[in-house]
Amino acid sequence: MNEAARRLVPIAKDQAEAQYREAPNNLEAEQALLGAILVNNDAFYRVSDFLKPVHLNEPLHRKIFEVAGDIIRMGKTANPVTIKTFLKADEKVGDMTVAQYLARLASEAVSIINAEDYGRAIYDLALRRSLITIGEDMVNIAYDAPLDMPPQSQIEDAERRLFELAETGRYDGGFQSFNDAVALAIDMAGQAFERDGSLSGISTGIHSLDARMGGLQRSDLIVLAGRPGMGKTSLATNIAYNIAASYEGEVQADGSMKAKNGGVVGFYSLEMSSEQLATRIISEQTEVSSSKIRRGDISEHDFEKLVACSQHMQKVPLYIDQTGGISIAQLSARARRLKRQRGLDCLVVDYIQLMTGSGKSSDNRVQEITQITTGLKALGKELNVPIIALSQLSRQVESREDKRPQLSDLRESGSIEQDADVVLFVFREEYYVKNMEPRDEFDPKYEEWKMQFEKVKGTADVIIAKQRHGPTGTVKLAFQAEFTRFTDLADPSFTQYEH
Structure with missing residues (x-):
């Protein structure tokens, strides 16, 4: 046996012994x-x-x-x-x-x-x-x-x-046995019974909306759509803050925390910076106009309210990611990390059209949007959290006499309508009526316009156009534009129901 062969024999023997590891x-x-x-x-x-x-x-x-x-x-x-x-x-x-x-x-x-x-x-x-x-x-x-x-x-x-x-x-x-699935369904019903408001999902903080949807259901993809200026970011911000502000944790048997009420919220703000988003929330909570906050046109009393509000907000589990043009893969990875490190009960994405797909840059935008919505739906199921994804509507709404959005207005964006469990449209007639104001206040039509404007002023419709778990219909809310705040109407008879 030559030298090389002699050197290889013990190595081969050691490898054979080490190869099997139980x-x-x-x-x-x-x-x-x-x-x-x-x-x-x-x-x-x-x-x-x-x-x-x-x-x-x-x-x-x-x-x-x-x-x-x-x-x-x-x-x-x-x-x-x-x-x-x-x-x-x-x-x-x-x-x-x-x-x-x-x-x-x-x-x-x-x-x-x-x-x-x-x-x-x-x-x-x-x-x-x-x-x-x-x-x-x-x-x-x-x-x-x-x-x-x-x-x-x-x-x-x-x-x-x-x-x-x-x-x-x-x-x-x-596969999961049907016994396990039944046990989970019973657990969910038990949690709804114990939770504030007896909702099966997470409360949005807007009671008339919760009454129609039973709260935000875990693993659902909720698409919130509207034309620019309708207030979809405001509604999403309101809901996100309401959920985070009402967070109550409960220690589980394994030492982990679980939300008893409210929840930990992740907010992907692809359009606005975190400071702009924070300004909106502060304005909404303190009833100090956001434009006044930005200009510094505030009184000492207002400033004290802002400071008190900011101290309370620091304890609220609302986490903002302001990365522009984030891909669905990056978004998923960061959401998983947030859930492991801080917990996660709800995700908000503002908005779908500003995201990119995981693959190579494609000329086919419809295909890319399909990839994004499919990815969001899969992520919601994986993390077992509701995902509120905002979406722009096509311009065809503006060319119609009736400006109320329809599901067909989403179709240009591929599978948004198909993948969504719930589709909500934000519609403010006030926005359109205001733009129709006659220039001359002595115009005979001015009084007619004024009556119509007073009728719709300060209100907004949230149209539930699709809902897998319940009926569709329209919920009328109050909207305070200067504070970008949606709230329940004082008169509940305004809520409309369609079955």
Whole structure:
């Protein structure tokens, strides 16, 4: 054997020994936990809020944990005798039958005190196995480098999978049993019963709108559209601040915070700077005109109100991102990061047409908008938060005699109408009537115009043109232009209903 061959032999041997690495698992911890559950069923409830059958490494242990859980939830006793009928009797575990193995688990059981510790150890090992799988996939895809998956989209995919793993303890998605879906639906109804106003969704702070929509539903894409000057940014800002200002957190069993009322809001302001947005909110809260704030044309009393308001606003969980022309991929990544670091209950995007798609710059703007709305819908489902996305309407509204927007006015923008769960239009007739003012106040038509203007002055219509969960219709609100504020009308009879 020559020198080169002699040098290679020990390296090859070391590599062969190191090549096989068993995925992290702890069979003894799984056995100890299952034994504790079989001896005292209360042990199951110590771990059931975070541990699922999929987290156990041994397939038989998964089955035992799943069957025991089903029996205990039905209010029956899970022990080696009641469980064995649901398992394959002829299956062997080494030199034992399944029935003997169950009896052995119970006889060697540890005390219930240790159950949660064993459960945590099993859960942590399951997370490590999932991390290894994601890491291996990242390496393999990076080596193979398929043409249809540029590095940027691989980073986004890895980030999405890691976020899912961090949030739920598993990233594979896939099918969910109908039992789990029913349990989630019942939980949602219970939360609505306990929440202020008994809403299934997050309250917008505008009662007449909540009455029609049941609040903002989690994972919904809510498109808020209107022509320039209608006040769609004002309405979005009002809702965002109302949600953040009424935030009440509740500590969960795992130590994390969950919104009991209100919520943490992320606001992507692609059109206005964060200072402009803050000025609007301060104006709305203090009833000091935003134009006066900008010019410094304020009294000492007004200034004291501004200072008091700003001190309160500093505690409000409203986070603003003012990046112009942000892509759907960047927006998703930042939203995931915000949810991990601060929590997230609602997202606002102002507005869709100022965003860019994830792919290469395309001449086909309709296709790009489709990519953006599809991405927003997927993000809402992934983060389980409502997303309010603002949208401009086509100019064809202006050419019609009736200026009230319709769903067809969105069609130029691809799939906005299709992807949205709710479509809201903001319409202020006051805006159009004001522009029709006769130049001469002695004109015979002037009195007629004045009567019409007084009728619509200070009001706005929010048209619910599409709603997956409820009826469409029109909600009439009060609008104070100088403070850019939408509120409920003093007279509730103004609310119109259509079914």
